[in-house]
Amino acid sequence: MLQVTDVTDVAADADCCTPLTRETIDADRAEDLARKLKALADPTRLRLVSIVAASEGEEACVCDLIEPVGLSQPTVSHHLRILMEAGFLSRSKRGTWAYYKLVPGALGQLSQLLDVTASR
Amino acid sequence: MLQVTDVTDVAADADCCTPLTRETIDADRAEDLARKLKALADPTRLRLVSIVAASEGEEACVCDLIEPVGLSQPTVSHHLRILMEAGFLSRSKRGTWAYYKLVPGALGQLSQLLDVTASR
DNA sequence: GCCGAATATTGACAACCTTCGATATAGTCG
DNA sequence: CGACTATATCGAAGGTTGTCAATATTCGGC
Numbered sequence: 001m002l003q004v005t006d007v008t009d010v011a012a013d014a015d016c017c018t019p020l021t022r023e024t025i026d027a028d029r030a031e032d033l034a035r036k037l038k039a040l041a042d043p044t045r046l047r048l049v050s051i052v053a054a055s056e057g058e059e060a061c062v063c064d065l066i067e068p069v070g071l072s073q074p075t076v077s078h079h080l081r082i083l084m085e086a087g088f089l090s091r092s093k094r095g096t097w098a099y100y101k102l103v104p105g106a107l108g109q110l111s112q113l114l115d116v117t118a119s120r
Numbered sequence: 121m122l123q124v125t126d127v128t129d130v131a132a133d134a135d136c137c138t139p140l141t142r143e144t145i146d147a148d149r150a151e152d153l154a155r156k157l158k159a160l161a162d163p164t165r166l167r168l169v170s171i172v173a174a175s176e177g178e179e180a181c182v183c184d185l186i187e188p189v190g191l192s193q194p195t196v197s198h199h200l201r202i203l204m205e206a207g208f209l210s211r212s213k214r215g216t217w218a219y220y221k222l223v224p225g226a227l228g229q230l231s232q233l234l235d236v237t238a239s240r
Numbered sequence: 241g242c243c244g245a246a247t248a249t250t251g252a253c254a255a256c257c258t259t260c261g262a263t264a265t266a267g268t269c270g
Numbered sequence: 271c272g273a274c275t276a277t278a279t280c281g282a283a284g285g286t287t288g289t290c291a292a293t294a295t296t297c298g299g300c
Binding site for chain 1: 287288289290291292296297298
Binding site: 241242243244245246247248249250251252253254255256257258259260261262263264265266267268269270 | 271272273274275276277278279280281282283284285286287288289290291292293294295296297298299300
C-alpha cells in the first residue's frame with residue numbers, strides 16, 4: 001500500500017505495468033515482461049549490468065568491459081546491444097569510445113513487477 | 121522497510137543473496153541468478169505463475185492451467201517443472217491431481233536482488 | 241586525406257528451447 | 271482386476287541464442 005503512488009506512476013509508463021498477480025497477467029504483457037527478463041537472463045549480461053552499475057556514474061566504456069567478462073569484443077557488443085534494446089542500458093559515444101550507462105529505474109521497475117506477488 | 125525481517129531471512133537462505141551491484145557480481149552468482157531469471161523469462165511461464173498466484177491459496181491444479189494458456193498438456197507440465205526446479209513453485213499431489221503452489225518469498229527474493237541497484 | 245584504434249555488424253555453427261504427438265505412469269472407481 | 275482420468279516423460283522438429291572470426295564503420299591524430 002505504500003506503493004500506490006508508485007504503482008500509478010508505473011502504470012502511466014511506457015509499455016508495461018500492473019501487478020504480476022491478483023488479476024492474471026494477459027498474454028501481451030506476459031510477452032513484454034518476458035522480453036525484458038530474457039535480456040537479463042544471461043550470466044554475462046548480468047555481469048555487465050553489475051559492472052556498469054558499480055562504476056563511476058553507473059557508466060562504463062566497452063573497452064573496460066571486455067576484459068572482466070573474458071569474451072570477445074563482438075560478443076560483448078552484442079550483449080550490450082541486447083541490454084540497451086531491453087531498456088536497461090543507454091549508450092553515448094564520446095570520441096571513439098562508447099559508454100554504456102544504467103537507465104535509472106529500469107531495474108527497479110522490473111523488480112516491482114515481480115515483487116507484487118510477494119508483497120501482499 | 122516493512123520487509124527488513126524478510127531480508128535477513130532471505131540472506132540466510134540457500135544459494136544466493138548479496139546485491140547485484142556496488143561490488144560486481146561474481147561469475148557463479150551470475151550463473152545462478154541467470155538460471156532463475158531464465159525460468160521466468162517466458163511468456164507462458166509468467167502466465168502460469170500469475171494464474172497460480174491469483175488462485176485460491178496461491179495454488180492451482182494442472183487441469184485448470186491448460187485451458188487458460190492454450191497449450192498442450194505435456195507442454196504445460198514441462199513449464200511447470202521448470203518453474204518448480206527454479207524454486208518458484210512447489211508441487212503436491214492430491215489423488216490424481218497435481219497442485220502447484222507459489223513458493224512464498226521466491227519472487228520477492230529475486231525482486232530484491234534486482235532492486236538493490238535501483239534503491240541506492 | 242590517410243592510418244590506427246574503438247566499436248558495430250555480418251555470417252556461421254553448435255547448443256539449447258519450446259512445442260507437439262505418442263507413450264508411460266499413477267491413482268480412482270466400478 | 272480393469273477401465274478411465276490426470277499427469278509425467280520421451281523423442282523429434284523448428285526456432286532462437288551465444289559465441290567467434292572476419293569485416294565494416296566511425297572517429298581522432300598526424
